[in-house]
Amino acid sequence: MNPANELGSFLMSRRARVTPAAAGIPVAGLRRVAGLRREEVAELAGVSVVYYTRLEQGRAHHPSDAVVDALARVLRLDTAERAHVNDLAHRPRSRSAADPAPADAAHPAQDGSVRDGLRRLLAAVGAVPAYVLGPAMDVLDANELARALICAPAPATGGRINLARHVFLDATARELYPRWEDVARQTVGFLRFSAGRRPHDARLARIVAELSGRSAEFRSLWAAQEVGKAPYGSKSFRHPVVGGFDLAYETLALPGGEDRSLVLFTAPDARADTALRLLGSWAASAAPAGGPAPPHSP
Numbered sequence: 001m002n003p004a005n006e007l008g009s010f011l012m013s014r015r016a017r018v019t020p021a022a023a024g025i026p027v028a029g030l031r032r033v034a035g036l037r038r039e040e041v042a043e044l045a046g047v048s049v050v051y052y053t054r055l056e057q058g059r060a061h062h063p064s065d066a067v068v069d070a071l072a073r074v075l076r077l078d079t080a081e082r083a084h085v086n087d088l089a090h091r092p093r094s095r096s097a098a099d100p101a102p103a104d105a106a107h108p109a110q111d112g113s114v115r116d117g118l119r120r121l122l123a124a125v126g127a128v129p130a131y132v133l134g135p136a137m138d139v140l141d142a143n144e145l146a147r148a149l150i151c152a153p154a155p156a157t158g159g160r161i162n163l164a165r166h167v168f169l170d171a172t173a174r175e176l177y178p179r180w181e182d183v184a185r186q187t188v189g190f191l192r193f194s195a196g197r198r199p200h201d202a203r204l205a206r207i208v209a210e211l212s213g214r215s216a217e218f219r220s221l222w223a224a225q226e227v228g229k230a231p232y233g234s235k236s237f238r239h240p241v242v243g244g245f246d247l248a249y250e251t252l253a254l255p256g257g258e259d260r261s262l263v264l265f266t267a268p269d270a271r272a273d274t275a276l277r278l279l280g281s282w283a284a285s286a287a288p289a290g291g292p293a294p295p296h297s298p
Contacts, residue, residue, distance in 0.1 A: 005058030006196070007088040012056055013225035014075040015041055022076065036074075045070040063089050080193060084227040087196035114141040118254070118262070122146075128266050128276065129247075135194045135259040136204040137164040137187065145276065148283035149265070151176055151239065164191060164207055168215040178238045188221040189228030196227070197259060234268070237275075241282050245275040 016035035020027045023036055023044060031037075036044075042052040047067055054060035063071075068089050072082045114132055122130050122143040129149045131142035138160045139150070152166045152173070167173050167180075167187045177183045191208060198204055211218040231251045238244045247265040254260045267273035 006199070007085070008056040008058045010085060010088060010225050010227075011041075011071065011075070014077065014081070015056075018074070018076055023074065041071070041074055044074040078228075080189070080228045080230075083229075084193055084196045091196075091199050121262075125264065127280070128264055130262065130264045132254070133163070133251075133261045133263050134203075135198055135201060136162065136207045137190065137194075138162050138203075140260065144283050145280050146265075148241075148279050148286075149237070149239070162207060163187065164211060168211050168218045172240075175238060175240070177236065178244065179236050183235070184217060185221060185226060186228065186230060188218065189226050189230075192222070192225070192227040193229045194259065235265075239275070239279065242275045242278045245272040247272055247276075 015038070016033070018035050020031070020036065020040070023040065025036070025040060038053055038056065039049045042049040045052070045067070047070070051060060055063060068086055072085055077085060118132055119141060122132070122141060126143050126145060129143065129146035131146040131150075132140040134140050139146075139162070140160065142150070150161065150163075150166070152161050152163075152170055155161070164187050167177075167184055173183075174180045191204070195201075195204055195208065208222070212222060232249060234246050234248050236244070236246050246268065248268045249263060249265045252262045252264070254262055267276050
């Protein structure tokens with residue numbers, strides 16, 4: 001995860017996505033680029049071609065809010081992409097080796113600290129799956145039903161389950177998620193969004209580097225510069241114990257400035273409600289005999 005020219009790379013990827021017709025530009029003859037040219041983006045955004053070129057090349061830094069807003073409009077960015085481009089535009093310059101590491105250089109919860117109030121909350125909502133998710137997609141804590149739903153083994157070396165690793169490196173994930181491609185895109189979008197917010201997060205950088213080295217599918221999706229952070233929606237499951245069902249989810253940002261989220265799943269219909277009840281009964285009976293692995297080792 002190299003933050004040196006993330007802004008330029010992102011602008012280029014989005015420029016290639018916008019067609020001249022979508023931008024209201026008449027096309028005459030053949031074009032050598034699929035999307036907009038640099039000079040077209042600059043003109044529509046009201047900036048000089050030289051300045052916009054410098055932005056893409058990483059030779060101009062910290063554009064004003066007005067310029068960022070204009071580029072977001074021209075490049076037709078959605079809400080998550082606008083937030084991401086603002087993060088990239090306003091991040092500090094790359095640190096030199098002599099500079100001290102910022103506060104977020106290490107993962108904020110490497111010590112396993114999830115406050116007691118959150119643990120009690122997870123237990124209190126035991127009728128629905130719920131877990132606390134960190135910025136690198138580590139499951140920091142989870143209730144029993146969420147552990148049974150995720151259905152992923154804890155790492156052999158100890159530590160927490162990481163959902164990004166689970167999606168791309170665990171073969172069972174492709175069975176658990178019948179719409180695996182959608183889950184994979186959402187996973188990469190979340191990591192990309194998180195990387196924009198936390199450019200010096202060592203834990204996040206290690207996860208991205210590991211997945212880039214071990215998964216061709218991850219490399220392809222990461223190179224596409226897709227970004228997203230869906231706070232709610234639905235997810236399909238094909239669980240090995242209770243079969244197929246869909247769940248609705250809500251993602252709630254937790255206070256504390258550590259980019260942690262509380263993710264809760266609910267049953268939108270009778271089929272899902274029955275599945276969750278059966279899964280809860282199975283988890284309760286299986287736990288004493290070594291049921292679903294917890295999201296972190298004891």
